[in-house]
Amino acid sequence: MSIVIRMGDIYESVMELAKRRGFVWPTSECYGAVAGFVDYGPLGAMMKRNVENLWRRFYVIREGYYEIECPTVGSESIYIASGHVKGFADKMCQCPQCREYLRADHVAEAHGTNGAACLSAEDLAALLHGLPCPACGELLENPAVFDFNLMFETSIGPGSQRKGYLRPETAQGIFTDFNRLVRFYRNRLPFGAVQIGKSYRNEISPRQGMIRLREFTQAEAEIFVHPDQKEHPNFSAYADYAMPLLGIEQQQKSTPSILVTMKDAVAQGLVANEYVAYYLALTHDLLLRAGVDAEKLRFRQHLPDERAHYAEDCWDAEIFSERFGWVETVGIADRTDYDLRAHAKESGESFTVFIPFDEVRYETRRRIVADMGVLGPQYRGRAKRIADALAVATPGNEGAEVTIDGETIFIPKSLYREVEEQVEIRGIEVRPHVIEPSYGIDRMLYAVLEHSYAEEMVEGEVRKVLRLPPDIAPVQVAVFPLMNRDGLDEIALSITGILAERAILAQYDDSGAIGRRYRRQDEIGTPFAVTVDYDTREDGTVTVRDRDTMRQVRLPIGDLPETLASLIAGTLRFDQL
RNA sequence: GCAUCGAUGGUCUAGUGGCAUGACUUUGGCCUUCCAAGCCAAUAGCCCGGGUUCAAUUCCCGGUCGAUGCACCA
CATH class of the missing domain: 3.40.50.800 (Anticodon-binding domain)
Known part of the structure; x- marks a missing residue:
């Protein structure tokens, strides 16, 4: 009846259609577009909302992970804690000869400087002067060293007293609301929260249209689980779900992905735990439902050297684009307690959940109780600190030694007594692990457009058609x-x-x-x-x-x-x- | 960010140192009983800034955007 014709550059065709019919436009064209930013036109905005709502159906309605909405501007402390301020600001310089961009600290380290990453730009520039460029070998002359952080910086309030950043991911908002969320979910694990919204990364060189944006939409879920209980309560729903996985082993041996059920993937140790496996399957399910071509979808495990050091397991859903090749569209990671630990450290709050034991436990504890009646008058201002130090000290036969302000003080036995007491332990504070499925909505939208786009000959005319799922179509x-x-x-x-x-x-x-x-x-x-x-x-x-x-x-x-x-x-x- | 190439109605395109082509689309009218039919008309364009010139869409310089390569991509 109809013949599908070969298409030239499908990206060109899809983007031409998208522009002409009001899906995606270059932003603020009347003043000249800006690379890395796009406007969604009437149909694009509608379709994007449909994709987001499909995502909500999976994560909010089905999984029961409620959605929150946090500011896109965050104070500096958030990103100091998350590691973005430090980890995302590289000292860079450019070789004046070959114009190669260099990591200034790497060059310095290579020539024997330790801890170069902590030096100031001026000090680094001085160090680099006269060193050979690792790319072309020419000597660097007074190279300009500059910070490059992929976060957009801004200031909060007048006089720019307070530094802020546009969020580079939506996840941090969920982490910073953790203690509120724990109460909202009535102190029980597991629970999850999601956020759909804009994130910002000041990409050095955004190319590839909607694939690499400076402002983009993420849909992220943070699922907080007990570190020792990574069995998903609803795992049976996807236990027999089979999909192709490209694990570390397959990549290292260059063998094709293997088709496995999630149950087997966990049993074989290919996927770290049921939670990760569950969201791999759910993501596969969701992406197909959104209109991604099953033949152009794969799940690839991060290799040990590309995985963050704290992550227990990490997979990317990659979607094949005729133009861009395999594009990372979803990341699914077991981030352990890294994020909560980091925020606990920075904020001083606990970021834990109190998990009661089934039965109250009793423990016998030895404690050292100081005789404040004597200690107080004798040590005055230091008495309290000495008593605190005593409480955790290990006394000898004659007495105990404590160290206050670097001074070691011997407290004779007569000034304290050792008590043995029964303590009730009703439960423990647990810092949950985080399972994080993170979706790039714009990439997903582009992939769906590209995979849906078809041209066919009907009675001598080219018929262009987007075969979108009915509820995704604008x-x-x-x-x-x-x-x-x-x-x-x-x-x-x-x-x-x-x-x-x-x-x-x-x-x-x-x-x-x-x-x-x-x-x-x-x-x-x-x-x-x-x-x-x-x-x-x-x-x-x-x-x-x-x-x-x-x-x-x-x-x-x-x-x-x-x-x-x-x-x-x-x-x-x-x-x- | 560097290098190379490019930019003409909404789309595809012709062309030029002196009134900027054509097709498709869109809008209105006529016609039309199910898959971009026909006829008439209308709307609409030389990426931005500077320079050279009597005159620049055209030549030169700078910028923006896009493509490609390099670099970058926690």
Whole structure:
């Protein structure tokens, strides 16, 4: 019936369509676009929201991880704790000869300077002067050393007293709200929270359109689990879910990915635990549901040298793009307690959950109780500190030694007594581990557009069509009068209204020949089109046309809301009509 | 950020130191009983800034954006 034709540069075609039909535009074109930023046009914004809502259906509604919303501007302390201020600011310089960018501290380290990363830019520049460029060998002359941090910096309030950063990921907001979240979830593990929102990274050289943006949308879930209980309570839902995994071993031996069930992947130790496996499967499920081509999706495990030192296991969902190759779109990591520990250290708060024991436990503890009646007058200001030090000291036969301000003081036995007491232990403070699935929504959206895009020959004409899942498509239904007269238009308009009341986004169009109107909708991926013709006036039926097959069936107008709603939800297939 | 190449209505494109092509799209009208039909009309463009010149969309310089290579990508 139709032949799919070979396409040239699919990226060009997809982006041309996306621009022309209002999916994605270069930002602020009237002043000259800025690389790394895009505007979502009317259809793009609609489609993006549909993708986000699909994500919410999986993570918020199904998993029960509630969504929070934090500021995109955060104070410096957050990112000092997270490691972004230090870990993301590299001292760099450029070789004046070959123009190679160099990590200034690396060059200095290579020539025998230890701890070069901690030196100031001036000191580093002085050190580098006269050293050979590792790229071209020319001697560096007074190289300009500058900080490059991928975070956008800003100041909070007038006079720029307080430094702030645009968040480089949404995750930190969930971590900084941890203690509130623990109470919200009534002190029980596991629990999770999610956030969908903008993040910012001042990429040195953003290329590749929507793939590498300076402002982008992330959907992140942080799932807090007991460190010793990494069995997902609902693991059975995905235990038998089979999908191809490209583990470390497969990559090192250059063998293809292996098809395994999640149950086996965990049993074989390929995936670290049930939680990670569960979200690998859920992500696979979600991406296919969003319109990603299963053949162009793989899950790749981070190699030991690319995995962060604290991560127990880390996988990327990579989506194949004709233009960009394999693109990391989702990261799924077991981050252990790294983030919570870092914030606990920086903020001084605990970042733990109190887990009660099933039964109260009793422990016998020895404690040293100072005789403050004597210690107080004798040591005055230092008495309290001495008593505290005594409490944890290990006394000898004659007495105990404590060290205060570097001075070792001997406290004779007579000034304290050792008591043995029974303590009730009702539970312990546990610092949860974090399982983090992190999605790049813009990349996902681009991948869905690219994978959905098709050109085919229909009766000598090229038909461009986006085969988007019905609930991802920006517009769900188009409504046409066959002729723009004889009352057909009024009927079509009233159908549009009826569908709107059922919260179905229907677009009315009476302009131009009917075939042209079908093509217009094909191009933006509208899955269904309702046409009012002369039979409608006789028997109250209309045709419903399926985008992918271009087949039509007649239905009574009264059935439309229910039938279309089921078709869009995917509970009914068109070929079942 | 460096190097090379490019930028003409919404889209694709012709062309030029002197009134800027054509097609498609869009809008209006006529026509039209289901897949970009036809006819008439309309709307709409030389990326931005500076220089050379009587005159610059065209030549020169700088910038922006895009493509490619290098570098970067916790």
